[in-house]
Amino acid sequence: xxxxxxxxxxxxxxxxxxxxxxxxxxxxxxSTGLAAVRQSVPDLTVAARAAATRLRENPSGRLVYGGAGTxxxxxxxxxxxxxxxxGWPHARLAYLIAGGPGALTQTAEGAEDDSDQARRDAIxxxxxxxxxxxxxxxxxxxxxxxxxxxxxxxxGAVTIGIANNAGAxxxxxxxxxxxxxxxxxxxxxxxxxxxxxxxKVTLNLLSTLLMIRMGRVYRGMMVDVxxxxxxxxxxxxxxxxxxxxxxxxxxxQALAASENAVKPAILIARGLTFADAQALLDAHGGDLRNAxxxxxxxxxxx
Numbered sequence: 001x002x003x004x005x006x007x008x009x010x011x012x013x014x015x016x017x018x019x020x021x022x023x024x025x026x027x028x029x030x031s032t033g034l035a036a037v038r039q040s041v042p043d044l045t046v047a048a049r050a051a052a053t054r055l056r057e058n059p060s061g062r063l064v065y066g067g068a069g070t071x072x073x074x075x076x077x078x079x080x081x082x083x084x085x086x087g088w089p090h091a092r093l094a095y096l097i098a099g100g101p102g103a104l105t106q107t108a109e110g111a112e113d114d115s116d117q118a119r120r121d122a123i124x125x126x127x128x129x130x131x132x133x134x135x136x137x138x139x140x141x142x143x144x145x146x147x148x149x150x151x152x153x154x155x156g157a158v159t160i161g162i163a164n165n166a167g168a169x170x171x172x173x174x175x176x177x178x179x180x181x182x183x184x185x186x187x188x189x190x191x192x193x194x195x196x197x198x199x200k201v202t203l204n205l206l207s208t209l210l211m212i213r214m215g216r217v218y219r220g221m222m223v224d225v226x227x228x229x230x231x232x233x234x235x236x237x238x239x240x241x242x243x244x245x246x247x248x249x250x251x252x253q254a255l256a257a258s259e260n261a262v263k264p265a266i267l268i269a270r271g272l273t274f275a276d277a278q279a280l281l282d283a284h285g286g287d288l289r290n291a292x293x294x295x296x297x298x299x300x301x302x
Contacts, residue, residue, distance in 0.1 A: 068098030087224030129156030140168020
């Protein structure tokens with residue numbers, strides 16, 4: 001039997017305990033999930049490097065998330081958050097969801113068994129060699145997830161498989177497997193718990209490392225943030241103030257000149273025009289650190 005489906009002896013009496021003890025026991029079980037993630041870090045970083053290389057080499061390449069049930073929902077959540085946080089384009093995201101988008105808000109358990117649909121879905125979104133496909137399945141045997149991963153790999157995409165059972169077929173199907181050996185759940189088989197926690201943390205690490213390597217972080221700041229709300233506009237101003245060493249008025253003026261794009265605003269606050277700032281960023285593949293260094297070298301030689 002797969003470990004994620006086993007019944008843990010430690011929780012046989014869970015419903016007889018006090019509310020405080022139940023909550024504490026479930027919370028303590030999450031440490032198993034975090035330990036599993038830590039063990040996976042070497043494989044995770046290898047996968048992130050491969051993903052970053054593929055997406056840098058293919059400016060239209062997409063990050064594709066695939067799965068069923070909880071795993072699919074976690075993947076969608078991770079992908080959606082990359083847009084406001086790192087300015088990752090909507091067009092560079094895609095999803096393979098068992099049961100379709102409606103399964104994000106309503107259960108569609110039977111859909112996870114439809115491997116043919118997974119292949120049709122992969123064809124429909126035209127998964128190809130420019131893409132990176134991250135497929136998740138706690139059991140590692142979900143037919144939809146396996147077929148989605150296989151279809152992506154056959155199409156030439158970089159494939160990353162995340163599963164919570166050693167020896168799971170998904171780990172064999174993916175070019176870059178990540179095992180999260182979280183073991184039995186406090187409620188037997190309820191993998192939205194410890195397994196889900198481990199998957200969520202793994203996605204956080206994987207996508208954030210990927211965004212860092214894609215040049216979307218500078219000095220621990222989200223310099224590609226999309227300033228689409230008052231909160232994010234305030235954050236953008238603080239980032240410009242910190243990175244350019246200017247006061248708030250100057251930061252907001254620079255943001256206004258750059259249409260709220262943080263990276264060029266930082267260069268504008270350092271004295272460049274918008275056109276020159278954008279050209280410098282383009283010349284350095286959007287890497288702000290290198291652009292700032294080049295701007296400093298140019299100023300020093302002037």
